[in-house]
Amino acid sequence: MSDTAPRFGMVAGEASGDLLGGLLLAGLRQRWPGLQAQGIGGPRMEQGGFESWWPHHKLSVFGYVDALMHLREILAIRKQLMGRLLADKPRAFIGIDAPDFNFVVEARLKAEGVKAIHFVCPSIWAWRGERVQKIRDSVDHVLCLFPFEPALLHEAGIAATYVGHPLADAIPLExxxxxxxxxxxxxxxxxxxxxxxxxxxxxxxxIAAPLLQAAALMQKARPALRFVLPVAPGLRALIEPLVPAGLEIQLLDGRSHEALAACDVTLVASGTATLEAALFKRPMVIAYRMHWLNWRRISGQRYQPWVGLPNVLAREFLVPELLQDECTPEALAAEGLAWLDEPERYARVQARFVEQHELLRRNTAQVATDAIAQVIGL
Structure with missing residues (x-):
């Protein structure tokens, strides 16, 4: 172990990236207690001593329509970020997901001799496989969450390490x-x-409106049901007006892991939360809707039938996915109630989730830190 304490530039673009960044920082700091980390992050990274120059929610957009609405601000942040990092170069830059933002930063820093590491392989196995060239040009190493990803990158000449998913370490098997x-x-x-x-x-x-309307339908069918909704920071004002009259629901400030541990079933937006639900062994209904222009673009470029991460890992529809026009309150409610009426199916999917948890549990923070140490030569 070296006594040299490196300085890292880091960018996490949304809540899931902040969570990954916080877990990664814990491993990095265990190896290098005096390290410095600066850039763009959120509260979980800041708890690990990260210095946020901008809050991560500034980059939390999805799809071209949403990105265009915030493009000027995002470009200004990226320009200022690169200026600060180039003026005082870190030992390495670690881009955490947010590929459209981070690849530009990584490519510029890599060209200036800064080691560029990307944490979370873009979903080239799902869509936009042409990004392989961009990855090769932009980064020195990719830290992969899923076991099938390094082989795909190695075929394209990109160095990569399977580090498992830090959530599988953080969430208990039981x-x-x-x-x-x-x-x-x-x-x-x-x-x-x-x-x-x-x-x-x-x-x-x-997505919030159809989920809440589905909850109202479920409550009408079974009045004894209890509902909880973890609200991400800054979103309560958007969600409260969407709650249907008469729906008894507990809005939580964060606490999504407690909600998943406590629940019997979840209606969940596609993304990292679906993997979290699987790690908590909770049957789910995966939902997603977006602007129709974004959907039209993405749906024509998908390489596989699955969107939700538990289904991608299983290579089959373990849990239902209701996307875009299929994401209706009636369909969501019906699929949610079905889990409560089919105990054998419920038990089967929980067993599969245990297998996925064991597959992804790799002591990610340490494995990722070892890979980063090799890249930077410490």
């Missing part, structure tokens, strides 16, 4: 159901449904 229910004021015998409409404003705009 979810703390009873403790989480007690913390949320839920009874042991309650049947609980968690709604997770996403952490971006654009996601809430398109």
């Amino acid at each position: 979810p703390p159901r009873a403790a989480s229910r007690a913390a949320l004021g839920l009874g042991e015998g309650d049947t609980v449904v968690a709604l997770l409409p996403g952490s971006r404003k654009s996601e809430v705009r398109y």
Whole structure:
């Protein structure tokens, strides 16, 4: 172990990236207690001593329509960020997801002799496979969350390491159901449904309403159901007006892991939250809607039938996916109630989620830190 404490530039563009960054920083700091890390991040990274020059939510956009609305501000932030990093070069730059933003930064820094590491392989196995060339030009190394990704990158001449998913280390194999229910004021015998409409404003705009309307339908069918909805920071004002009259629902400030541990089933926006639900062994209904122009563009470029991460890992539809026009309150409610009526199916999918958890549990923080140490020669 070297006593040299490196300085890293880092960028995480949304809540899931901030979570990954916070977990990674814990591993980096264990190896280099005096390290410095600066750039763009959120509260979880800041808890690990990260210096945020801009908050991560400034980059939290999805799709071309949303990006265009914020393009001027995003470009200005990126220009200023690169200027600061080039004026005082870090030992390495670690871009955490957010590929459209980070690849430009990584390519510029790499050209100036700064080691560029990207944490989270872009979904080239799902769509936009042409990004392989961009990855090769922009980065020195990719840290991959899923076991099938390094081989795809190696074929293209890109150095990569499978590090597992840090959430698989952070989330216990046996979810703390009873403790989480007690913390949320839920009874042991309650049947609980968690709604997770996403952490971006654009996601809430398109997804929160059908999820909440589905909850109202489920409650009408079964009045004893309890509902919880973890609200990402800054989004409560968007969600509260969408709650249907008469729906009894507990809005939480964050606490998504407690909600997932406590619930029996979840209606969840496609993204990292679906993997979190699988790691908590919770059957789910995956939902997603977006601006129709974004959907038209993306749907024509998909390489596989699955969108949700648990289904991608399984290579089959373990759980239902209701996307775009299929994402209706009626369909969401029907699929959610179906999980409660089919105990054998419920148990089968939980067993598959245990297998996925064990596959992804790799002590990610240490494995990723070892790979970064090799790249920077410390």
